[in-house]
Amino acid sequence: MAELEMADPERAALDLLLQGFKVSRMLRLVADLGIADRIGPDGRVALNELAAACGVRPKPLMRVLQALASFGVFGVAADDSIAHTPRSKLLRTDAPNSLHHTARFLTARGSWRAWEELDAAMTGGVPHEVAWGQGRFAYLREHPEEARLFDAMMANYPDNRHAAFAAAYDFSGVRLICDVGGGNGAALRHILTRFPTPRGVVLDLEDVVRSVQPEELMGGRITVQAGSAFDGVPAGADVYMLIRVLHDWRDEDCVRILRACRAAMAPEALLLLGEQILEPDPARGRQASYLVDAQMMAMFGSARERTADEFRGLLAEAGFALRRVVPTVSPVSIVEATPV
Numbered sequence: 039m040a041e042l043e044m045a046d047p048e049r050a051a052l053d054l055l056l057q058g059f060k061v062s063r064m065l066r067l068v069a070d071l072g073i074a075d076r077i078g079p080d081g082r083v084a085l086n087e088l089a090a091a092c093g094v095r096p097k098p099l100m101r102v103l104q105a106l107a108s109f110g111v112f113g114v115a116a117d118d119s120i121a122h123t124p125r126s127k128l129l130r131t132d133a134p135n136s137l138h139h140t141a142r143f144l145t146a147r148g149s150w151r152a153w154e155e156l157d158a159a160m161t162g163g164v165p166h167e168v169a170w171g172q173g174r175f176a177y178l179r180e181h182p183e184e185a186r187l188f189d190a191m192m193a194n195y196p197d198n199r200h201a202a203f204a205a206a207y208d209f210s211g212v213r214l215i216c217d218v219g220g221g222n223g224a225a226l227r228h229i230l231t232r233f234p235t236p237r238g239v240v241l242d243l244e245d246v247v248r249s250v251q252p253e254e255l256m257g258g259r260i261t262v263q264a265g266s267a268f269d270g271v272p273a274g275a276d277v278y279m280l281i282r283v284l285h286d287w288r289d290e291d292c293v294r295i296l297r298a299c300r301a302a303m304a305p306e307a308l309l310l311l312g313e314q315i316l317e318p319d320p321a322r323g324r325q326a327s328y329l330v331d332a333q334m335m336a337m338f339g340s341a342r343e344r345t346a347d348e349f350r351g352l353l354a355e356a357g358f359a360l361r362r363v364v365p366t367v368s369p370v371s372i373v374e375a376t377p378v
């Protein structure tokens with residue numbers, strides 16, 4: 039360890055935190071260039087070959103790869119060849135629950151510029167709106183490339199919530215599941231693969247459902263419906279799901295979405311929220327959870343992660359009773375609620 043780190047480890051640790059944005063930005067660059075897919079899982083590629091395949095110059099690429107290698111992402115050998123490490127393998131698009139899309143999306147332009155305006159949130163503003171003059175979902179509609187990246191990131195999110203959701207809850211007696219704000223249908227695909235009986239319907243914004251590919255619809259077991267949850271949700275399902283949807287909205291909007299679900303639901307239907315339950319004490323909580331909470335602030339202002347009591351309050355206001363909270367192996371829990 040270098041002298042400075044040994045003499046004052048707290049200073050050195052804080053210095054690295056201050057420089058974290060550089061790491062995130064370089065991770066996006068190598069993900070945009072598809073570097074991880076160009077190196078076989080157990081192979082090694084010469085720098086010049088890698089640079090030529092990406093259409094970039096070898097020297098600047100090497101500087102980026104050296105910096106990332108110092109954080110354990112890729113291995114750089116003395117002969118200028120590049121190999122994978124366990125971390126860089128997670129950037130391959132064929133890695134289970136790949137982090138490729140997350141690396142590309144988190145510092146993509148929409149989010150990057152919104153973070154620059156974070157101060158606005160301290161006085162009640164919405165950083166994303168200050169940066170772009172429009173809300174997050176309107177921005178994504180106008181930037182389809184970032185929007186499809188967002189859908190891919192949600193489908194492959196580091197918390198692996200969709201697989202965990204399907205494994206933690208018994209859907210065997212269910213006929214129809216409506217996934218409100220279900221993105222490209224990833225959660226339903228996990229559930230329907232595990233349980234042969236249910237069918238699923240995804241309600242999401244028009245540009246999102248239009249981009250769902252026919253092969254993602256599981257031979258017709260999944261259908262899609264374009265629309266806004268604020269205007270109503272499809273009737274007739276016996277389970278309604280809102281997975282990582284409420285955390286995008288302030289309390290008043292959450293209650294509107296929940297009321298729209300309530301209005302569509304039969305008395306015996308169930309509502310399942312898939313959300314992180316925020317631990318109020320950061321000494322006990324997960325660092326990644328607070329970073330998601332801060333991301334919600336940068337994108338949506340007063341949208342946020344919530345505690346179990348806060349979910350109970352929102353549900354009660356919209357005509358639901360919180361029945362139980364089912365933990366999953368991911369940080370996302372299932373909050374089960376019934377109409378009252």
Ligand SMILES: C[S@@+](CC[C@H](N)C(=O)[O-])C[C@H]1O[C@@H](n2cnc3c(N)ncnc32)[C@H](O)[C@@H]1O
Binds near residue numbers: 192193241242267283
């Ligand atoms: C954080 S993502 C979660 C996606 C998915 N449920 C998952 O767990 O991966 C929020 C989703 O809400 C959708 N959404 C945003 N506004 C909506 C609205 N007014 N009505 C329905 N869906 C909406 C977005 O398009 C996006 O797919």
